[in-house]
Amino acid sequence: MSNQTSHALLKRARQLLPGGVNSPVRSFASVGGDPFFVARAEGSKIYDVDGREYIDYVCSYGPLILGHAHPAIVRAIQEQAERGTSYGAPTEWEVELADEIVAAIPSVDMVRFVNSGTEATMSAVRLARAFTGRKRIIKCEGCYHGHGDGFLSQAGSGLTTLGIASSPGVPDEFAGLTINVPFNNAQALKAALEEYENDVAAVILEPVPANMGVVVPYDGYLHEVRQMTRDHDVLLIFDEVITGFRLAYGGAQEYFGVDADLTCLGKIIGGGLPVGAYGGRRDIMQLVAPSGPVYQAGTLSGNPLAMRAGLEMLNQLKRPGIYQQLEETARQLVDELQKSIRRHGWPLRINHIGSMLTVFFTLSLVVDYSTAKRADTERYARYFHHMLDHGIFLAPSQFEAMFISTAHSPADIEKTAKTQLAVLRMML
């Protein structure tokens, strides 16, 4: 336990950090109340400075697929730290991790490591623009690709209108280069590709969106997107920052049997340290400096600490049965939750795929951003706080995923299901 309470730390933090945090969702702004400050974490559990224990389904928003402080990853980090944390010169670990990624994702021939998912998507778009000589991109509403200017763009009125800035500080000229279409709507994408024929560099999407809550692509959607981008000679960028090494070892591309031209990675491949990567076809990647003219660089990119944490992570994920185990644990949780929802006729819907899920407070199908937004966020906020009070840490927003790790035990799942039943009974 720390000698400072969450309450005291938050008071100080708010004087020193905007909103008291370094990433907005952590502030609990969309559920109300104050965040707890973390003292430590291990396996499926996270402990706050006030001495409370929670079963953690946030898992740092995706990276911690083996749970917190996995011994093998801790060992790799410790070993490397003693040899130096960054050299500004190449190491074998960059080559090894690149080799693992190239072997895991057949559409990726070469990679460039960066330090976050945001950097990966921004750089991939720059590269796509350079490769095609075109300036517009198409993205799906509700998909998150980090905080790059061009991604903070929301749909204007009408299906294929130019985007408008979704944050102050983003010039409309930047946001306007991004066209927003609904996810799971091949018709809308077709219309946008036709309207901006010869002007679109790339279509970028999360193959399984997890940043409007989990949304599952309908059967064949990703294949249609692949075909359409090919027909229009537009690059397809899969943002697999969450799905990479989570849905399957080879990510969404393995899971659905679809190839992208460029792939963005992050989260899991850093083993819990800050890493991102973008990669893809050799003829495209060779345009990146210094082998080509497209500038992109990073002081700490590919640093050995992050590379070794990531390598150990992938090493662990290659053990047989890991993805089946994740899938079974998630299935057990979803089944338990569904059972009580169905029995009581509660107005909830669970979207689930692999080891990620979202409990939406709505009866309508959630297939895209506009249907996700129908969820009752006020109810979610109450649910979140009751679950937290009972030792279950869910994402402090309706529009995030619950992540299952290999550290979640049957006892964790049982406790979570029991708690949810009690909480919903009280609430609904």
Ligand SMILES: *Cc1c(COP(=O)(O)O)cnc(C)c1O
């Ligand atoms: C988290 C995330 C990002 C941004 O990654 P950061 O490391 O937070 O910059 C990009 N795309 C997706 C799909 C993400 O989930």
